[in-house]
Amino acid sequence: MGTNDNLKSLPLEDLHKAANARFGGFAGWSMPITYPLGVMKEHLHTREKAGLFDISHMQLFDVTGPGASTLLSRACPLDADSLQTGQSKYTFFLNEQAGILDDLIITRLGDDHFMVVANAGNAVSDEAHLREVAKGFDCKIDALDRVFLAIQGPQAADVLRKGGIAGTELAFMHGFEPKPGWFMSRSGYTGEDGFEIGLPADEARKLVAKLFADERVAWVGLAARDSLRLEAGLCLHGHDITPEIDPVDAGLTWTIAKPVREKAGFIGAKALLAKIAKGPGRKRVGLKPDSRQPVRSDSILVDTNGNTVGVVTSGGFGPSAGYPVAMGYVGKDFAPIGTQVFADVRGTRIALHVHSLPFTPHRYHKG
Template identity: 85%
Template sequence: MGTEDNLKQLPLDDLHKAANARFGGFAGWSMPITYPLGVMKEHLHTREKAGLFDISHMQLFDVAGPQAAALLSRACPLDASALQTGQSKYTFFLNDKAGILDDLIVTRLGDEHFMVVANAGNAAADEAHLRGVAKGFDCKIDALDRVFLAIQGPQAVNVLRDTGIAGTDLAFMNGFEPKPGWFMSRSGYTGEDGFEIGLPEADARVLVEKLFADERVAWIGLAARDSLRLEAGLCLHGHDITPDYDPVDAGLLWAIAKPVRETAGFIGAAALLAKIATGSVKKRVGLKPDGRQPVRTDAELFDADGNKVGLVTSGGFGPSAGFPVAMGYVSKELSALGSKVFAEVRGNRVPVDIHSLPFTPHRYHKG
């Protein structure tokens, strides 16, 4: 968080002001937190129709050249050469201890051409890290200056199709370049079907105007983006995953293919393999507090005897679930579904059940 004076402005800041957004600081940016619809209705609108999110604070890196795949396979626990053209993959930057520096989506756009989508709060560090690893590799990294929009929800595909946008036939976790300067993938951060589109500002303004000619579309702010992703059991870097957690602790080992682990050519491989061998002492879990009061980030978790056994890393109310939802880490012996722990909330110990993730079913496009 920063003061309003030193926060970066989104390229479409004027459109959000015209929509009467309420702004706040996030990852160095002045971001729309809510619109007049309000967080509850914005959340439900996305689950029912089509929500439009301005995610231009996130960073796109264009990686191209003869050794682009080799670079990404070193920088991430990923076999970039095995990706089909158009295929997107969820992956990470790890440090030497296998701690998660950031989570990313890498899309193969051509034989020697990839797009990397990184989180806003880590954009500068990610760029420095990637350029550092790239020394000695024959490839070029461009940090792109793009407006980045996400349209999410069950009507997103129909809205885009009716707008005449190419790419509505994409499979989930696939992406392409519809036209020069554009990048589009079928992906998102809500648990719903949807698309993310990076494009030049002038094109973005035309697209937004077209999208808002459709009554199914509403602006959705950062607050509802957070409640949507939390219900969907998706991690927020800096909270649910950090350099202090590795993919084993976080339950994200599924994102690292077994052959990639066995080849062990990525940064942090030795530490990750050692962790897999020894197992984790803590585990990321879903948390469902008793009653209606949410438990918030950084609330400490205790067992029935009052021993500290974990920490809440994300928490709030789940408008679609209809009850408070949270995620966090607990000691492995208390991580089984139905186990009970107690969260410290304003001096009281609130009973919390270990709950399956996600809290609401994913509705990604399958066909």
């Protein structure tokens, strides 16, 4: 995976090169995939200490103005007005068919002020979508140019505390602006406690140097980020959730409060409510191969007679679980825990069992 001229470079790319990162293309960016520690050790380091991830490919949108909460409650199945200041919420942009255009985290920073964190691969389409929906609402959308860092793991809070960095008193899924141009939330994509910090590039280098003054911190690349989130049962947009998949089949309707459903003021509400009433046609499940061979995404799942019953959407090895892990969709008759299915891997049938999610327990800081 060599770097390509068409790929965007991270603002801190020189630091990753100095750390001997191996780069690869992801969502239009040249990203550090692994460091000399290697994916297995990077993964375990995050579970045991504190992993530092450069996630500057992700996009922050600052939404301000009297119409900000009304806009976000229209664009997402969310009651933005009911969020307390400092509270973050996992939500989506849906299309009219209730397909998931992107998954997001929205944090309320003030009465008329919200921060939206969107995925890299959808940054351009998300911005266009949000600006289109915003027509007629009294609000302003700023796509911020920030370095975005995630520090994740059981010792992350202590590292920040010892480094004199504010924000360690936050509860999980809460955020604030520690200083002008900065945004920080207690959240992440690993199943561990941790923080995500957006800040101007010229201040980011100082922060990185401060973090690395603590020997518990190590750079962790995209490969381990993927194995960590998969063990934690967290969805990757473009794989486990897509514009063709709705929150009902994905098992994500818990994110949509009853009053939001009843009001039905969001894009895709009609389709989503019909879908909720009907129930899922298929279900997102954990999958554990019976052998040591990982099963990759897009592998077709079949029953004992060879009939197609589903598809794998994410798969790999789970270093903390100690066995291969996967996630995918199966027909609801095949969704009960323990059901056996088979993946067709290059003509070889591999047996898997439906497994509960997550594969490794979440260890979020509840405050």
